[in-house]
Structure formats: structure tokens, C-alpha cells
Amino acid sequence: MEHIMVTTGADGRPRTVVRGGREWIVGAEPVRWFERVSWWEAERRMPKGLSRVDVEVWQVQARLGRNSGSALTTMEIIRDGLGGGWRLREAIADAA
Numbered sequence: 200m201e202h203i204m205v206t207t208g209a210d211g212r213p214r215t216v217v218r219g220g221r222e223w224i225v226g227a228e229p230v231r232w233f234e235r236v237s238w239w240e241a242e243r244r245m246p247k248g249l250s251r252v253d254v255e256v257w258q259v260q261a262r263l264g265r266n267s268g269s270a271l272t273t274m275e276i277i278r279d280g281l282g283g284g285w286r287l288r289e290a291i292a293d294a295a
Contacts, residue, residue, distance in 0.1 A: 226260055
């Protein structure tokens with residue numbers, strides 16, 4: 200998964216995504232859910248100090264730059280609960 204930068208609003212919702220030096224502006228209401236961390240697939244025991252079982256996932260629709268006419272791209276982004284960083288799981292360009 201690719202590391203990205205995300206800015207959020209006061210409510211914690213993603214507002215912009217910076218990927219590969221390019222800024223994407225969220226253009227639709229983002230959707231959030233939580234998933235279980237499958238630590239047992241890589242470890243025999245839960246890593247000491249980890250103590251998390253869920254990971255926060257957001258699906259955002261964003262457009263490149265501030266051009267309101269550009270096509271939306273759907274991205275699934277994951278917030279790292281330990282360090283506060285973000286990773287891109289998937290990006291799908293919408294065919295218009």
C-alpha cells in the first residue's frame with residue numbers, strides 16, 4: 200500500500216489527498232467504516248503494544264486539483280491508528 204498525505208476537517212473527515220505530489224480534492228461525502236486487523240496471519244501472537252483490533256477505512260471521491268469539472272476518482276484510504284499516517288489501498292478512476 201502506498202503512503203499518502205491526507206488533510207481532514209474539524210470533524211475528522213478527509214478533505215484532500217496528496218498522492219505522488221498531486222493534490223486531490225474530496226468532491227463528495229466520504230464514507231467511513233472499520234475493519235478487523237488480521238494480525239494472526241503474519242504473527243503467532245498479537246504484537247506487544249499494538250492492542251488494536253480495528254482499522255479505520257474511508258472511501259472518498261476526489262478530483263485532481265481545484266477544477267470542479269474534472270472527473271471523480273474513488274479512493275479507499277486507511278488511517279494508521281498508531282502513527283496517524285495514511286495509506287492508499289485502492290484508487291479507481293470513474294469512467295464518465
